[in-house]
Amino acid sequence: MASVDVVDVRKAYGSQEVIHGVSVDISDGEFVILVGPSGCGKSTLLRMIAGLEPITSGDIRIGERVVNDLPPKDRDIAMVFQSYALYPHKTVAENMGFALKMRHAPKAEIESRVRRAAEILDLVPYLGRYPRQLSGGQRQRVAMGRAIVRDPAVFLFDEPLSNLDAKLRVQMRAEIKELHQRLKTTTVYVTHDQVEAMTMADRIVVMHDGIVEQSGSPLELYDRPANVFVAGFIGSPAMNLLKGKIKLNGKASFVTDDGVDLPLSGAPKGSDGKPAIYGIRPEHFSLGAKDTIKAEVSVIEPTGSETQVFAKVGSQKIVGVFRERIAARPGEALPMVPDAKSVHLFDQESGLRLN
Ligand SMILES: Nc1ncnc2c1ncn2[C@@H]1O[C@H](COP(=O)(O)OP(=O)(O)OP(=O)(O)O)[C@@H](O)[C@H]1O
Numbered sequence: 001m002a003s004v005d006v007v008d009v010r011k012a013y014g015s016q017e018v019i020h021g022v023s024v025d026i027s028d029g030e031f032v033i034l035v036g037p038s039g040c041g042k043s044t045l046l047r048m049i050a051g052l053e054p055i056t057s058g059d060i061r062i063g064e065r066v067v068n069d070l071p072p073k074d075r076d077i078a079m080v081f082q083s084y085a086l087y088p089h090k091t092v093a094e095n096m097g098f099a100l101k102m103r104h105a106p107k108a109e110i111e112s113r114v115r116r117a118a119e120i121l122d123l124v125p126y127l128g129r130y131p132r133q134l135s136g137g138q139r140q141r142v143a144m145g146r147a148i149v150r151d152p153a154v155f156l157f158d159e160p161l162s163n164l165d166a167k168l169r170v171q172m173r174a175e176i177k178e179l180h181q182r183l184k185t186t187t188v189y190v191t192h193d194q195v196e197a198m199t200m201a202d203r204i205v206v207m208h209d210g211i212v213e214q215s216g217s218p219l220e221l222y223d224r225p226a227n228v229f230v231a232g233f234i235g236s237p238a239m240n241l242l243k244g245k246i247k248l249n250g251k252a253s254f255v256t257d258d259g260v261d262l263p264l265s266g267a268p269k270g271s272d273g274k275p276a277i278y279g280i281r282p283e284h285f286s287l288g289a290k291d292t293i294k295a296e297v298s299v300i301e302p303t304g305s306e307t308q309v310f311a312k313v314g315s316q317k318i319v320g321v322f323r324e325r326i327a328a329r330p331g332e333a334l335p336m337v338p339d340a341k342s343v344h345l346f347d348q349e350s351g352l353r354l355n
């Protein structure tokens with residue numbers, strides 16, 4: 001096992017720079033997820049760690065070694081791709097053992113390693129089958145088995161679950177997490193799915209346009225996003241982000257662009273009149289006394305366990321999630337009151353957190 005250090009790495013294709021100086025420290029045994037919208041540079045970063053793509057500047061260390069100029073096969077890593085890329089004419093066992101065979105490992109050793117990986121992944125009954133005789137989830141497990149058999153210092157995953165249907169994805173998510181708890185191999189995992197990131201990672205690195213926006217544990221990012229981008233990216237339904245100004249004379253509050261007064265438990269000194277963004281998560285509303293805050297209901301979606309309310313405060317759209325059942329009709333005013341202690345304030349210009 002090994003740590004992975006990415007130090008101020010840049011990547012340019014021709015004159016176009018797509019990774020603008022990214023640094024990430026990954027500890028030995030850690031499960032780190034790179035998450036971000038399409039095109040932000042996740043796969044590029046992972047491929048640079050793997051050695052499939054040269055870096056333009058910076059350093060990448062795996063364990064104690066700087067690996068900038070090492071070919072992939074010498075980096076002691078195993079990568080699992082979105083397309084499993086199994087050999088169609090080899091059996092499950094042959095697919096899993098192929099890398100070891102190429103390294104001329106003794107036959108008995110290959111067999112015992114394949115066997116052990118198959119046991120871990122519940123693939124023993126399928127060892128003699130061909131990929132076409134397997135379900136999507138089973139093929140995905142074979143692709144992971146191929147990585148496990150090599151017993152690498154680091155696993156690299158690039159959206160390994162995106163070809164699976166929703167139900168299988170949830171199941172595989174739990175299996176990969178359990179696998180990591182057993183093997184404790186350092187893992188770097190790429191996804192654009194923030195739910196996958198939240199549920200699996202020890203630590204999440206949020207990327208955007210070739211930079212790191214924030215890195216931290218899932219709940220750190222959820223509870224204290226460092227900027228508007230992370231606030232809007234992590235969490236589903238997304239955090240409500242309302243534009244307006246901070247008001248400090250008398251009791252602190254926030255006045256939206258439409259003149260609606262929203263509660264604040266405090267604001268930075270000297271921020272009176274400052275244009276800001278008021279962030280409030282959907283679950284941080286409660287139903288207040290009549291006439292406190294009027295949210296005009298657009299749509300109510302009962303899911304059974306909770307009720308999602310889509311509404312408007314002035315001209316700005318909000319969504320609230322309530323544990324209780326709500327019988328309001330479209331067009332009605334609902335007193336949706338934000339919990340002042342759960343408010344996130346961001347600078348309108350820089351997008352940075354203010355409180
Ligand atoms: N070979 C290439 N030549 C030029 N530009 C490239 C090349 N490969 C990737 N890019 C650009 O680099 C940026 C990052 O691409 P990358 O594949 O890393 O994104 P990603 O975060 O993995 O996105 P996705 O979620 O869609 O897989 C994109 O703007 C892409 O167009």
Ligand SMILES: [Mg+2]
Nearest residue numbers: 042043044158
């Ligand atoms: Mg990608």
